[in-house]
Amino acid sequence: MAGFFVDATSVNRLVTETAVGATEAGDEVTRFAAEVKPGWDIGGNANGGYLMAIAGRAMAEAVGRPPVTLTAHYLRPAPAGPCDIEVTTVRSGRRFATATATLTMASGQVLQLLGTFGDQTPGGPSLTREAPVDLPAYDDCEVPPPPTDGPVPEMFRRLAVRIRPGDEGFRTGNLSGRAEIRGWFAFADGEPIDAIGLLLVADAFPPPIFNTDLPAAWVPTVELPCTCVACPSRVRCVAGSAHGSCTTACSTRKERSGTRPASSSPRADNSRCIPAHPPER
Amino acid sequence: MAGFFVDATSVNRLVTETAVGATEAGDEVTRFAAEVKPGWDIGGNANGGYLMAIAGRAMAEAVGRPPVTLTAHYLRPAPAGPCDIEVTTVRSGRRFATATATLTMASGQVLQLLGTFGDQTPGGPSLTREAPVDLPAYDDCEVPPPPTDGPVPEMFRRLAVRIRPGDEGFRTGNLSGRAEIRGWFAFADGEPIDAIGLLLVADAFPPPIFNTDLPAAWVPTVELPCTCVACPSRVRCVAGSAHGSCTTACSTRKERSGTRPASSSPRADNSRCIPAHPPER
Numbered sequence A, B: 001m002a003g004f005f006v007d008a009t010s011v012n013r014l015v016t017e018t019a020v021g022a023t024e025a026g027d028e029v030t031r032f033a034a035e036v037k038p039g040w041d042i043g044g045n046a047n048g049g050y051l052m053a054i055a056g057r058a059m060a061e062a063v064g065r066p067p068v069t070l071t072a073h074y075l076r077p078a079p080a081g082p083c084d085i086e087v088t089t090v091r092s093g094r095r096f097a098t099a100t101a102t103l104t105m106a107s108g109q110v111l112q113l114l115g116t117f118g119d120q121t122p123g124g125p126s127l128t129r130e131a132p133v134d135l136p137a138y139d140d141c142e143v144p145p146p147p148t149d150g151p152v153p154e155m156f157r158r159l160a161v162r163i164r165p166g167d168e169g170f171r172t173g174n175l176s177g178r179a180e181i182r183g184w185f186a187f188a189d190g191e192p193i194d195a196i197g198l199l200l201v202a203d204a205f206p207p208p209i210f211n212t213d214l215p216a217a218w219v220p221t222v223e224l225p226c227t228c229v230a231c232p233s234r235v236r237c238v239a240g241s242a243h244g245s246c247t248t249a250c251s252t253r254k255e256r257s258g259t260r261p262a263s264s265s266p267r268a269d270n271s272r273c274i275p276a277h278p279p280e281r
Helices: A004-008 A048-063 A154-158 A195-201 B004-008 B048-063 B153-157 B195-201
Strands: A011-018 A029-034 A067-074 A080-092 A098-106 A108-116 A179-187 A221-225 A237-243 A250-252 A262-265 B013-016 B028-036 B065-073 B083-090 B097-103 B110-117 B182-184 B223-227 B237-243 B249-251 B264-267
Touching: A004 A195, A011 A048, A029 A048, A048 A098, A048 A108, A048 A195, A048 A221, A067 A195, A067 A250, A067 B110, A080 B110, A098 B110, A108 B065, A108 B083, A108 B097, A108 B110, A108 B153, B004 B195, B013 B048, B028 B048, B048 B065, B048 B083, B048 B097, B048 B110, B048 B195, B048 B223, B065 B195
Parallel strands: none
Antiparallel strands: A011 A029, A029 A080, A067 A108, A067 A221, A080 A098, A098 A108, A179 A237, A221 A250, A237 A262, A250 A262, B013 B028, B028 B083, B065 B110, B065 B223, B083 B097, B097 B110, B182 B237, B223 B249, B237 B264, B249 B264
């Protein structure tokens, strides 16, 4: 049976057609229908990683390979409702396929994406430059305190995120002073995390800039780039690290105030994964 | 008078038209003609940062703002010759404009790009999380040793790159063992570096993976993402740091061997710049 997240990001392939003016074999357009489901939002607008997962799933299906590196730019808020995804395969090679995509709703275009897809066959030369994310065990991390104002977003109940002790201070008024939030990501129902799930992990931690004394209130995502160096297979927890530097894999920008970008960086390469650890339900 | 780099990346705007099926005001296509000039190549194929600078200049002209974050995916090698760039503005807002672009040559599509552009007006809240790149002064860094086989690429003579002592070891057989190359970037003729020049800086250092004992010979760029947190104004040197982690701003992937990505990261936010220091000619 498909898990809750898999169901909430399912896409329905409608048609594949050769683009007008196509000059190469790979230049084709595939259209999908999908739905931005309620309950994956913060304050009525769908989470950026969730939206990227819907579009990323369509792109992966169109090119027949999982994502290696995918970048989404966010154009407008996305309330729940039907959407369509148009994937253009610009090149389909032996090892990699490159595609662009748009995700459009009734209000207009919501996402513009660009990614390269490919199977990451193990066995080639490899280099691990940094140690895995330094993080206490899942059970020793904190359940994020609920927001002090407003209801708990339904999305929070679907995830079993745990935050490194101290990093949850932005919710309790004890700012760590570091633009960094580390912790574990898991689905509350124990659903395994695959390559598409990693796209949600990329945007599942609170904006790390909240842990500084900058006057950041609203942090809309301008760009969310994700690099999947490894493709997890049925892992239940992934360690995440979100910190405030523009040069990491995922950046969010505070559009209103001109704040320097805060970033979150899901490190599939050196993250700690727990294959057998069932998260709290 | 335009500098050498400005001339080598100049673009000629041909026409702006509203896209077929456009549903919003910003959805328009602007076409440019340009030329991939000889002398900006390594072994006959143009440098990836140079190509990105041509396309980035077209995109910046189309939307009327400098780049904030720009990602290029590389589809095929680019020998010198005429090219055309098609820029689609997908959204033009108050602070940011988002655009996609293709760069096409006689052989087919070479680049697919996605970026967000905007003026980075100073004065908003800002956060500097990391110290500037730790690097000896320009004059105390090394002139990169010439390649041991084959002629010195003409591009190397147009740049006045200096490498941190020890990081040039991959050329002399003394590998540092660290997938990292730091140094200074400057144009040999002293031409100032602007936001478009930063796109060249992003790909101007040798692949840092060369400093490890991995069997890396050919390192084609799959994706080159650049985040410009600050827009330099008439600086002559920029400190660069290239290192081997997939989560930094710029990554190259070794397509042939499955090597983990090596990355280079031009850090406009915390880089050291030298406004008045003329590089060696």
